[in-house]
Amino acid sequence: MERFAKMFERVDQTTGINEKIAAMAEYFRQEPIEEKIWAVLLLRGRIKQTPLTSRALRASFARLSQAPQWLLDECYAHVGDTGETLALLMSSGIMKLGGGTQERSLHQWLTEECPGLRQLDDQSLDDKLLQFWSSTRPEHRFLLNKILTGAFRVGVSDRLVLKALAQSSGESEAVWHQWLLGKSERDFEELKRVFLGQAPRRETLQAVPFCLAAPLDNAFFESEQPESYFAEWKWDGIRAQIIKKADKVWIWSRGEDMITESFPEIAQMAGSWPEDTILDGEMLVWGDDHPKDFHLLQRRLGRSKITSAILKEAPATFVAYDFLHLNGEDLTHLPLELRRRHLERFVGENPRDRLRLSPLISFQSWQELKNLQQTARERGAEGLMLKRKSADYTGGRKRGVWWKFKVEPYTLDAVLLYAQAGSGKRSNLFTDYTFALWRDQELVPFAKAYSGLDNKEIEELDRWIRRNTKEKFGPVRSLNLEQVFEIAFEGIAPSPRHKSGIAVRFPRILRWRKDKKPPDADRLEDAWKLIAAPV
Amino acid sequence: MNLVELTNEGLYCSAGDFYIDPWRPVERALITHGHADHARMGADQYFCTPTCEPILRHRLGQDIRLTAKRYGEKFQLGNAYVSFHPAGHVLGSAQVRIEVGGEVWVISGDYKRSPDPSCEPFEVVPCDVFISEATFALPVYSWPTSASLAREILEWWNSYPEGPSLLFGYAFGKTQRILAELVKLTDRTIYLHGACHELTKIYRASGVELSPTELVSEQTKDFDFSGQLILAPPSAHRSAWMKRFKAPQTAFASGWMQIRGNRRRRGYERGFVMSDHADWQDLISTIQDTGARRIFLTHGSTEVLQRYLNEELRLDARPLLTQFEGEAEA
Ligand SMILES: [Zn+2]
Ligand SMILES: [Zn+2]
Numbered sequence: 001m002e003r004f005a006k007m008f009e010r011v012d013q014t015t016g017i018n019e020k021i022a023a024m025a026e027y028f029r030q031e032p033i034e035e036k037i038w039a040v041l042l043l044r045g046r047i048k049q050t051p052l053t054s055r056a057l058r059a060s061f062a063r064l065s066q067a068p069q070w071l072l073d074e075c076y077a078h079v080g081d082t083g084e085t086l087a088l089l090m091s092s093g094i095m096k097l098g099g100g101t102q103e104r105s106l107h108q109w110l111t112e113e114c115p116g117l118r119q120l121d122d123q124s125l126d127d128k129l130l131q132f133w134s135s136t137r138p139e140h141r142f143l144l145n146k147i148l149t150g151a152f153r154v155g156v157s158d159r160l161v162l163k164a165l166a167q168s169s170g171e172s173e174a175v176w177h178q179w180l181l182g183k184s185e186r187d188f189e190e191l192k193r194v195f196l197g198q199a200p201r202r203e204t205l206q207a208v209p210f211c212l213a214a215p216l217d218n219a220f221f222e223s224e225q226p227e228s229y230f231a232e233w234k235w236d237g238i239r240a241q242i243i244k245k246a247d248k249v250w251i252w253s254r255g256e257d258m259i260t261e262s263f264p265e266i267a268q269m270a271g272s273w274p275e276d277t278i279l280d281g282e283m284l285v286w287g288d289d290h291p292k293d294f295h296l297l298q299r300r301l302g303r304s305k306i307t308s309a310i311l312k313e314a315p316a317t318f319v320a321y322d323f324l325h326l327n328g329e330d331l332t333h334l335p336l337e338l339r340r341r342h343l344e345r346f347v348g349e350n351p352r353d354r355l356r357l358s359p360l361i362s363f364q365s366w367q368e369l370k371n372l373q374q375t376a377r378e379r380g381a382e383g384l385m386l387k388r389k390s391a392d393y394t395g396g397r398k399r400g401v402w403w404k405f406k407v408e409p410y411t412l413d414a415v416l417l418y419a420q421a422g423s424g425k426r427s428n429l430f431t432d433y434t435f436a437l438w439r440d441q442e443l444v445p446f447a448k449a450y451s452g453l454d455n456k457e458i459e460e461l462d463r464w465i466r467r468n469t470k471e472k473f474g475p476v477r478s479l480n481l482e483q484v485f486e487i488a489f490e491g492i493a494p495s496p497r498h499k500s501g502i503a504v505r506f507p508r509i510l511r512w513r514k515d516k517k518p519p520d521a522d523r524l525e526d527a528w529k530l531i532a533a534p535v
Numbered sequence: 536m537n538l539v540e541l542t543n544e545g546l547y548c549s550a551g552d553f554y555i556d557p558w559r560p561v562e563r564a565l566i567t568h569g570h571a572d573h574a575r576m577g578a579d580q581y582f583c584t585p586t587c588e589p590i591l592r593h594r595l596g597q598d599i600r601l602t603a604k605r606y607g608e609k610f611q612l613g614n615a616y617v618s619f620h621p622a623g624h625v626l627g628s629a630q631v632r633i634e635v636g637g638e639v640w641v642i643s644g645d646y647k648r649s650p651d652p653s654c655e656p657f658e659v660v661p662c663d664v665f666i667s668e669a670t671f672a673l674p675v676y677s678w679p680t681s682a683s684l685a686r687e688i689l690e691w692w693n694s695y696p697e698g699p700s701l702l703f704g705y706a707f708g709k710t711q712r713i714l715a716e717l718v719k720l721t722d723r724t725i726y727l728h729g730a731c732h733e734l735t736k737i738y739r740a741s742g743v744e745l746s747p748t749e750l751v752s753e754q755t756k757d758f759d760f761s762g763q764l765i766l767a768p769p770s771a772h773r774s775a776w777m778k779r780f781k782a783p784q785t786a787f788a789s790g791w792m793q794i795r796g797n798r799r800r801r802g803y804e805r806g807f808v809m810s811d812h813a814d815w816q817d818l819i820s821t822i823q824d825t826g827a828r829r830i831f832l833t834h835g836s837t838e839v840l841q842r843y844l845n846e847e848l849r850l851d852a853r854p855l856l857t858q859f860e861g862e863a864e865a
Contacts, residue, residue: 068846068847071674071839074673074836074839075673078794079796081796088676091677092675092677093677093816094674428796429800
């Protein structure tokens with residue numbers, strides 16, 4: 001672990017991207033294959049069966065150290081990270097430990113020491129962990145704890161790991177991406193072949209860089225002509241490209257995640273498409289003629305298995321709006337008008353139960369379009385998209401090709417109810433807030449927000465929170481009811497899973513309403529009024 | 536009747552009619568040390584230690600009325616016998632011992648126990664009531680020695696000959712402590728931001744041995760800072776002042792650097808865990824060492840320490856809401 005720790009230290013102690021990559025690449029060049037594989041899995045957070053839960057680790061530490069539980073809880077809340085808190089506490093002498101020097105490789109830790117920890121009873125687990133901690137050098141205990149809990153989010157993005165692998169091997173980032181796609185410790189043997197250079201170098205099926213929309217500015221309507229643009233509804237779904245090639249289907253989200261496994265019904269449908277086809281569009285759950293609750297699809301992401309119950313309750317539909325490849329032909333250089341014609345023909349010729357065409361909105365003048373935009377919410381859309389008919393499909397953020405014309409967000413004034421420390425960079429500031437609305441004489445939580453304040457305000461609020469804590473429940477603090485915030489959000493829908501009965505989409509703090517007191521905050525009825533007629 | 540009480544002006548001793556580190560203008564002020572939250576303008580008369588005097592005059596004005604009293608020298612104010620004792624915090628820092636009719640109170644000011652070549656070492660003063668700071672009162676805080684930190688700083692500095700090494704830390708206390716540690720390891724010149732200059736001069740005049748220093752602002756425009764160490768206050772981080780350094784590596788010396796998230800949030804590449812306050816263990820052992828029956832806590836995480844002293848050590852401890860600020864997180 002020594003060399004892994006050194007590499008981690010180098011990565012951690014620089015803010016320069018290139019130095020981070022260089023440190024990892026150097027490590028990859030020197031390590032034996034097993035070490036490399038574990039390092040990659042750890043850095044990318046791809047260990048599926050973590051040796052222990054954070055909770056189990058904390059419980060064992062509490063038993064071993066015999067420190068009061070409340071004191072440990074204070075420390076976790078302050079530091080914001082279990083592995084780090086425990087490592088700090090061990091160095092502070094709250095628990096006497098030898099400063100061990102026993103060196104184990106990552107491979108030894110993960111294949112010899114860690115398996116089976118979950119099955120141990122308390123006493124045996126404590127013995128084992130005490131032996132681990134005592135025999136590990138103090139400066140490595142943080143990493144050991146991270147390995148034990150698998151919670152290895154330490155500020156290196158997936159991209160950087162791939163770049164480092166590319167730099168150390170001569171294979172491209174894209175090839176590595178393909179090789180490592182969806183791989184966990186369960187694919188160890190396959191990963192070994194990859195690192196031995198025995199894996200087939202498959203052609204990568206990367207998504208085409210997504211064409212992104214810029215928000216409309218005021219000058220737009222003065223300088224542009226209505227007849228140069230297509231208008232479509234802007235759907236609030238999951239933006240995705242579907243790729244059919246070599247008899248396989250890949251679905252990529254805009255965040256460059258592979259989401260094929262989350263949408264088996266769509267993948268099955270696309271399996272019948274002609275060879276080398278790429279469509280761009282939006283994944284939605286479609287009702288009669290409107291999309292339905294956005295939560296239904298969000299829930300699919302991050303699940304390992306999509307059950308038939310989910311498929312039945314909320315089947316996905318792909319609403320297509322662009323055509324990038326057809327029968328191996330690259331269409332991205334064609335003007336949108338032509339791509340659209342190809343797309344219409346394609347949708348007409350292929351099975352349509354899970355595939356729809358994003359309809360074009362006809363309009364004569366900008367004024368007419370602005371009036372239509374006002375009806376977006378009733379149609380389950382969050383605004384309009386305007387796309388220049390003559391433009392090719394330019395990935396990246398080239399302005400002036402696609403525009404989004406969003407309706408104003410909803411806003412409500414809500415009372416700050418709870419606060420919790422953030423994670424990562426904000427680990428010892430209170431930055432995760434829960435806001436509440438009135439129901440009769442009671443405040444009911446309705447939204448959580450993490451962003452919207454600037455650093456100064458965050459620090460000011462943090463100080464206020466520390467002085468105005470009523471009670472602590474683990475890391476959560478309940479607060480004196482004094483602060484009112486204006487909360488903005490994009491969507492709102494009934495949700496029996498939430499105590500308030502509603503769920504909001506993309507909530508964020510718009511401003512700190514220091515001019516208002518809790519009695520001035522909005523009521524839950526006000527939120528219900530925002531929910532459009534059921535669709 | 537308490538010997539020392541909290542008033543709107545600050546901590547007040549009625550038997551001697553004086554204040555300790557008051558935050559409003561008063562007649563008589565005893566000053567524990569020169570940090571801004573402890574030494575404020577406007578008192579008619581100040582009392583402090585001889586090494587604190589030049590610092591106080593520099594910060595509050597050369598013409599303030601000031602009486603210097605040596606460490607351990609007993610003097611009478613009203614019915615109170617008063618003396619200063621080293622606090623180990625910064626040069627000239629003191630605990631204030633007050634004795635009235637056989638009862639002894641000690642106000643710690645800010646203090647630390649770890650060795651620091653730039654100031655007088657802490658001295659335990661037995662007392663009945665101890666008013667302690669609690670800036671870093673969580674068990675996650677435990678300090679490495681500053682000698683080992685100095686070696687780390689030197690290594691960090693030497694590892695980057697390609698560009699300047701910018702180390703941020705308080706202009707008063709931290710800067711001089713670093714200079715006093717580094718001089719034991721190297722005779723190289725260290726460059727200073729203007730804000731660190733005057734106090735460094737005062738330390739040197741008081742006989743503290745420091746690394747040779749020069750001012751950044753006195754170098755020629757084309758001076759190459761590659762491979763040099765530069766000390767600056769945290770307020771200079773990401774300011775226009777930093778523009779004159781090409782591709783610097785940056786670090787911050789502070790107790791808050793104990794927590795990774797803090798360093799990352801502040802955008803420093805490296806954090807050196809160096810504080811002029813006591814860590815958790817030292818707070819607890821100091822409180823125990825004084826033998827005090829009652830403890831009052833100021834600065835920072837008072838609730839945690841209070842509960843620990845109450846429940847685990849069965850000591851009578853309570854918070855005191857002062858306006859002292861501890862180690863700012865800048
Ligand atoms: Zn101080
Ligand atoms: Zn202080």
